[in-house]
Amino acid sequence: MGPPGFSPGGRGGRGGSRGGFGGSRGGFGRSPGGRGGGGFGRSPGGRGRGRGGGGMRGGKKVIIEPHRHEGVFIARGKEDALVTMNMVPGEAVYGEKRIQVEEGETKLEYRVWNPFRSKLAAAILGGVDKIHMPPGTKVLYLGAASGTTVSHVSDVVGPEGLVYAVEFSQRSGRDLINMAKKRTNVIPIIEDARHPHKYRMLVGMVDTVFADVAQPDQARIVSLNAQHFLKNGGHFVISIKASCIDSTATPEAVFASEVKKLQADKLKPQEQITLEPYERDHAVVVGVFRPPPKGTGS
């Protein structure tokens, strides 16, 4: 079950002492302060050493530290990467690199989250304040495609949470179902998100709605789904592609108009960031649905 890509010899690592932890070659037992000693400060809650992966040369040790967002981690090595803990150890969903870490007796595996392929990862790396998907959350994911980001969301919410993945395309739906077979907290729904009443039997109330549908009537889709399934005070995270809504207008104007539409449907926006440098003319809007009136508390 060992990761195939990682060789103990560390091909690229020889002589490449870049300072920090990356430079040291050899066994696990080395103390972290081997080289520059700057490592300790960096990882107070570090999960111990891991063999390199994810853009790093095989065999390098990396340190896993938790991210500000719960359920998300950072792998620090020669290059830093955003990772999530793999719920199905030993398997990659879309060919991403995996990092193995030994913590005491337990072996943990982390999967690298590629921000160029996933809008949510790009948003996290862009510094969004809250993603509202702590472990144990129920998430309604609209526009699940082949399930690459859905698998990461599933890792983040953990076995206690639930991800309802809605995807209309049949070809992508097949891959989604195959992914969902392995992960029991993903419920695949092959339906049009424009008609939430069609899958009302399968979905309960959710805490967060994530939408990456890339449709011109995106705002309506999200509001319909929110009305059906999003609890009061629940949050939404929407990825807006400007060229999809209106290719002639400027992106800022498009984002502003979308936000207005959302506000009309009681979806109150709280923050908006662009996904530079990972995507062009994309923005992510995070907000709350039917916020509880101030004074009563949520």
Add this chain to the structure above:
Amino acid sequence: MLVLFETAAGYAIFKLLDEKKLAKTENLYHDFQTPETASKVVKLKHFEKFHDTTEALSATTAAVEGKVSKSLKKLLKNVVAKAEATEQLLVADPKLGLAIKEKLQLQCISNTAVQELMRCIRCQMDALLAGLPSKDLAAMALGLAHSLSRYKLKFSPDKVDTMIVQAVGLLDDLDKELNNYIMRTREWYGWHFPELGKILNDNVLYVKVIKVIGTRDHALEADLSDILSEEVEAQVKEAAEISMGTEIAEEDILNIQHLCDQVIEISGYRAQLFDYLRSRMMAITPNLTILVGELVGARLIAHAGSLINLAKHPASTVQILGAEKALFRALKSNKETPKYGLIYHSALVGQTSSKLKGKISRMLAAKAALATRVDALGEDVGIELGAEHKLKIERRISILEEGKLHRISGTGRSQARFEKHHTKSEVRQYGDAQDFAIPTKRKVEIEEVGSGEAGPSQPKKKRKTDIGEQVVVKEEIKEEEEDVTVPKKKKKKKSLGAEASETVVTEMETFEESPKKKKKKIKQEIEEEQPEEVVSQFDESVGEKKKKKKKSLTAETEHGYEEAEEQIATPSSEKKKKKKRKSESME
């Protein structure tokens, strides 16, 4: 008011305790904040659990389409029977509401207020559905979602291509094993009765015969009529008597017969497997099957690994799949690469001449690649593509095989010029008239011949009709026949035969060439020139005998009917006869 709430576990009917709440729904959520307050607004009246996943699946699909499923219908009937007739039912889907109204005459309401109510119920679903643990519900939802998705994606088991790969592998294995067993049987039994092996070349027959006759001594009484034909059976029996094989014991023959049983069983199974493979291929990749055939298609898929893999290969790869060893060897040593791989065994490539196999293999590979892609990645495909492509290729084959006889563009002149230099084989056919030995004498033809010999009038006649021309020619023939003396008969017969054949040809030819042919004819039969001249001297002096004989003659020749009629008529002037002939030929 009753509320219909569908869940993954089953249908729930709630009773709305306070109907006024519906009027003002903005603060409805307040009432549903805790389970206790929620239970004050709605009360669970009835919960109909789904008995198994199939029932749940059918119920969900019906809900998706907005139809009333059987279980829902039953439930509503029971509930409505108990409740008053004026009860209204609140449903989430207006379409479903309409359907219920139609079928059960139950008033249904579905508006935004109802949606709000549904929302609130959903929030407190766990509490309100008291008898159902939430984990159960989640598990059911998961299972239902998977089965529903499968149903949507039409994950039909006959679309799995692994079966094909395995079946082809098994077919090859079976063939090998069968061959081994048969060789062993032949060798083993050959000790006892070697001549049988030489008589019967077909393996299955051989084995069957062994089963029937056992040892040689039983061969005489044995009845092999339903396995073998009479002569072969006789041969076998004869050989059994004079065989030079050794004797073997009962035990030995028993074992050999067990082996024969195995062989028969395996060959039967192989045939069955082949049928299975064909039906699977037609179900999974209809277009590819039509183009290259079932076995070749199955081998291609097996070679590529899966149908999707085969679809990813470019057409040039499909062309040489199976000839990798030759390909890489040629690439390394900078030689000519192979032109075909597994595709060579397809029917279309097999039926062309060896010069064209390379071209056709390339064309077929291109179309096969397209067909594979359509089959692998398309949804609900028919067989039109495969049939169309096959037709195209067959047409192309026929055009190529003809050679370059046709110019696709250009005037007809070039074709005529082309034909001038193109030798046409003259087909000589045996004339029926050759059979007739009795000479005939006809009066009528003489005149025609006389006129026919005149050069300018000949072409005129011919221009009128081909049949007319042929008539003239034939009459010439007949005329030559008339003037028969015994030695000349034979010569005339020959010439008659030749001329009869030439008449067949002359019909096809153009105007200019026919007089040439006639001249040729005349030149060929130099001997007959004399009799022709002799005949021409005859005039009406020829008696009626000729007419009769002409009648009989014409009955044998191809277009004799018209002429027979003509000859019956009394001899009249040439022109009249020509006219008659013309009119008849016009008919």
